[in-house]
Amino acid sequence: MQVTVIGGSDSVLDVYMTARDLGKKLAENGHVVICCGLGGVMETVSCGAREAGGIAVGILPDEKTEANKCIKIAIATGMGPARNAIIVKSADAVIALLGEYGTLSEIALALKMKKKVISLKGWNIPGIEKADTTEEAVSLLK
Numbered sequence: 001m002q003v004t005v006i007g008g009s010d011s012v013l014d015v016y017m018t019a020r021d022l023g024k025k026l027a028e029n030g031h032v033v034i035c036c037g038l039g040g041v042m043e044t045v046s047c048g049a050r051e052a053g054g055i056a057v058g059i060l061p062d063e064k065t066e067a068n069k070c071i072k073i074a075i076a077t078g079m080g081p082a083r084n085a086i087i088v089k090s091a092d093a094v095i096a097l098l099g100e101y102g103t104l105s106e107i108a109l110a111l112k113m114k115k116k117v118i119s120l121k122g123w124n125i126p127g128i129e130k131a132d133t134t135e136e137a138v139s140l141l142k
Contacts (some may be wrong), residue, residue: 001141002057004034004091006106007041007099007122018121019044019097020051022134027054029138034059034090036083037067037074041097046070059087085109093141095131098122116141 003026007019023045026033033049035042037058046056047070058071061083067074077083081102088094088109093116096107107125110117117128120137124130131137 001031001092002034002090003031003141004087004094004106004110005041005045005097006035006087006094006103007045007097008103009038009040009042015041015098016044018134020048022095022097022120022137023048023050023054023056024052025134025138027052029141031138031141032057034087036060036087037071039068041099043068043070045097057090059083059090081105088113088115091115093118095120095137096123096128 019041027049033056037060049056050070055072057073058067059075060066061080064074064076084106094110095118097120111127118131118137118140119128120131129140
């Protein structure tokens with residue numbers, strides 16, 4: 001399964017640890033991680049996936065050189081924030097880990113595209129499933 005992980009560009013320690021653990025658990029369960037490929041939650045989830053031998057794909061706003069150090073496959077779009085549609089469309093499911101308006105726009109796109117959306121310690125919006133732990137979020141993918 002290709003799982004898009006969305007979240008904030010800045011990470012506090014608790015979010016950092018959760019994102020890294022999420023990346024590891026997704027990779028251990030054979031999932032490919034898709035994200036925006038930049039920093040914050042995206043970098044930590046990518047590094048977690050890489051540490052567990054998984055693949056992290058970054059759908060970048062402009063150039064491949066923007067990719068964080070843990071992205072295995074970098075896709076340059078030249079589309080800025082409009083790439084959010086590609087990030088979501090490429091997924092079988094979406095996991096949102098906190099975040100702000102950019103994350104909210106991706107959640108809205110995912111719901112509009114009829115994708116399964118799981119909120120991990122964050123958004124409480126009709127139509128999405130809530131998870132309190134990374135284990136619960138990964139189990140909801142099934």
